[in-house]
Amino acid sequence: MRDRDTNLTRRRLLAGLVAVPAAPLVFMPAMASERLSEDDPQARALNYRHDASAVEHPDYREGQTCANCQLYTDADAAEWGPCAAFPGRLVAAGGWCSAWVPRA
Template sequence: MGDRDTNLTRRRLLAGLVAVPAAPLMFMPAMASERLSEDDPQARALSYVHDASTTDHPDYREGQTCLNCQLYTDADAAEWGPCAVFPGKLVAAAGWCSAWVPRA
């Protein structure tokens, strides 16, 4: 029984050693690489525009942009950045969509 416990402990140790370096990769959001098109079906469904000042959506309020939206996940991205609503895509910092949420 002692050998069995030792083998299980070794397996757990090895599994832990392998998992630790890989942990950041599992929790890191997918990197956005492609700019979102206004013609994208999801963008159209959420009334996304590259320039917030051009929208006539009834929910839009002056001053709302992707840059000051909580869903814009890199507030340091000044021109194009990632958005939680459009994974894998970059949205215009000056853009807007109906999913806009004020940054806290």
């Protein structure tokens, strides 16, 4: 019985050691603080623009903005908010990129 308790304790310790380094990945959207530049390589790859009305992309449809995208992780953010497509960065609520997904 004692070996079983030792194994459970060891497993919990190892699980905790694995979880600690992964914590920033889970909370990254909440820690976003730097505004995304349109010149950022990832932004360019996804055709990101701060102003959706200026987008000229075949996938863009009028009315699509970051604020009504499912990847915009803080629907209450008025002007700039975190986006799952650009971890650690803020995107313009009125912006758009080709990763746009309708909010469910």
